Amino acid sequence: MDGNDAHYSIGDLARRTGLTVKTIRFYADTGLVPPTDRTTAGYRRYDVHALARLDLVRTLRELGLDLAAIRRVLERETPLHEVAAAHAEAIDVQIRTLRLRRAVLRAVAQRASTPEETTLMHKLAKLSDAERRRLVHDFIDDTFGGLDANPAFVAMLRSAMPELPDEPSAEQVEAWVELGELVQDPDFRAAIRAMAEHQAAERADGDTTGLHHDLTATVRSLVGAALADGIAPSAPEADAVLAGLTAAYAETFGRPDDAALRQWLLTRLETANDPRAERYWHLLAAINGWPAPDSLREVFEWFTAALRARLAAC
Structure with missing residues (x-):
């Protein structure tokens, strides 16, 4: 039964691939790996091409591709390399998310955080880079907006944005959570606004001496x-x-x-x-x-x- 014209039963495929009979039957019923033909008694039979197709389906499933993506590959609607690239990018996102969750959990453990602190920490930590920058830019706009404050200082603030690495430490997550809370603190914003107003008043008096x-x-x-x-x-x-x-x-x-x-x-x-x-x-x-x-x-x-x-x- 090893020739190119050999035909295999579902049981044979299960032994060769390590998949269950139920799984192979499901792939057959959904059209992913249809049987090559049937016996006179109605039992499904598969040739070597179906076996190779089943091996590919198993491999792609183990790599995490969903059935819809696998179907597009098998039916040649989408090249495999494009599907692989898209899936690899999705996995990268998942890995970054898992690393961030791990860092948050370690920070919670180290700080013995309350449930409320844990919720806030998770909420702030899962912000995207763009959302973190937006939060800080909003703080700068609120405190320096509409004032002729020291432009070099404002430019320095805008150029220095928080950028959590892909695999942050618990300490980095804690620092970001504290910074996120700080820039939203009305009292801190009022204090920085007072500094900005003082800078603007000095510039109005002719101070352009820089940082x-x-x-x-x-x-x-x-x-x-x-x-x-x-x-x-x-x-x-x-x-x-x-x-x-x-x-x-x-x-x-x-x-x-x-x-x-x-x-x-x-x-x-x-x-x-x-x-x-x-x-x-x-x-x-x-x-x-x-x-x-x-x-x-x-x-x-x-x-x-x-x-x-x-x-x-x-």
Whole structure:
């Protein structure tokens, strides 16, 4: 029965393919693998071509193709390579979904999350890349929209979007959930809106000096040294540090280094001194796998306290 003209019973096919008789009969009834002919008693018989067709159906089913797609391949309505490519893409989506679910479950386990937290975590985590970007862009539009704020800063915000990898860690999922909650927090939005309004007011007064990375480096250097030396913001030794800082700001902004500058600086720092703003960038770095940015909270708190102490003494 091994020749090309050999005919097999359903039982023979079942033994050769490992499929059940019921499955083979189903494929026959649906027309996927019709019998070659029948015996005089009405029993189905299959030739080697039907056997090969059945092997292909079994293989495609094991690869996950549905019966409709298999029928299109068998009837040559759709080339097999096109069906395979489409199915591979669908599997890629399923794999990404499963990896994301695994990361959410691990985050839930690590955090001992409540049912409510778990629901929110799942809801935010399953957003697509486009939906995540839309959520952040909505936050930026709400906080900076309609204002002539620092364009370089707004451009930096829009260029830095959360991008969860295909296989995120539990920590990355947690970071995204926290960021997703943060950008929807009305109180945080109000705080950032106040910063944007302050920026716009300064630009209206002629400030077009940019992002001030050099000033940030100066503050980090001078105040970092003071902190390392244990100098308190109100200590007499802090006067020289503060003088160096105000001189740098006066030069950058083209203003006299006087009491008015110090008051302006204090207002500027107090407006921007929301720890959640720094947290935003740390969460974004965690999501995207970037190096964690240095924290500037302590140095700017020292700077603010030093200014406040001197202005209160005046």
